[in-house]
Amino acid sequence: MNPKLIAKIVRTKFASTTRIRARRQIVNEAGLTLKSVEAAGAEAAKPVKVPSMLGVDEDMRDWSLLMILEHNALANAAITRTMKSLGEGEVFESTVNPKTDFMPGVDPGREQVALFEASVESHLQALDALGNLRKTESLKHPVFGELNAHGWNCVFGFHLMLHRKQAEVIVRILKQGE
Numbered sequence: 001m002n003p004k005l006i007a008k009i010v011r012t013k014f015a016s017t018t019r020i021r022a023r024r025q026i027v028n029e030a031g032l033t034l035k036s037v038e039a040a041g042a043e044a045a046k047p048v049k050v051p052s053m054l055g056v057d058e059d060m061r062d063w064s065l066l067m068i069l070e071h072n073a074l075a076n077a078a079i080t081r082t083m084k085s086l087g088e089g090e091v092f093e094s095t096v097n098p099k100t101d102f103m104p105g106v107d108p109g110r111e112q113v114a115l116f117e118a119s120v121e122s123h124l125q126a127l128d129a130l131g132n133l134r135k136t137e138s139l140k141h142p143v144f145g146e147l148n149a150h151g152w153n154c155v156f157g158f159h160l161m162l163h164r165k166q167a168e169v170i171v172r173i174l175k176q177g178e
Helices: 004-015 021-044 065-087 111-129 149-176
Strands: 139-140 145-147
Touching: 004 145, 004 149, 021 065, 021 111, 021 149, 065 111, 065 149, 139 149, 145 149
Parallel strands: none
Antiparallel strands: 139 145
């Protein structure tokens, strides 16, 4: 499918998503991701190659569940900073490189669970402290284009959903190997 069309569809979805629904998605997706990590137990550190998946780049396909948590915690912090800055009236130019700045280490430990949980909680606290997110300036997302603070809040849950699906595939593959 055409990347510009996908970006337009996603922006339309974000525009029709309420703040409450976006918040619920974040809480739900984070919880489901953590359930996948729990279901894998000690194998959460084992990298597993998943088939091609929407939103999972080729260099992300051979990750462990703990690598997903680390990646999400890094991306979550950047998304939260962006949403918060826009929500507070700050406009800035992003210097983030999405292809390199959010890559996990080769062997992350169980501490990633707490770091992931803290990144989600930090986002929710920032969200709750901000006013109207729809009336802010926008900043370009590398895939979806120009997004206001509301759009960046929606990206948070959408990104969690993409990697939650990856996590569930990893758990299924791990369980098949038992």
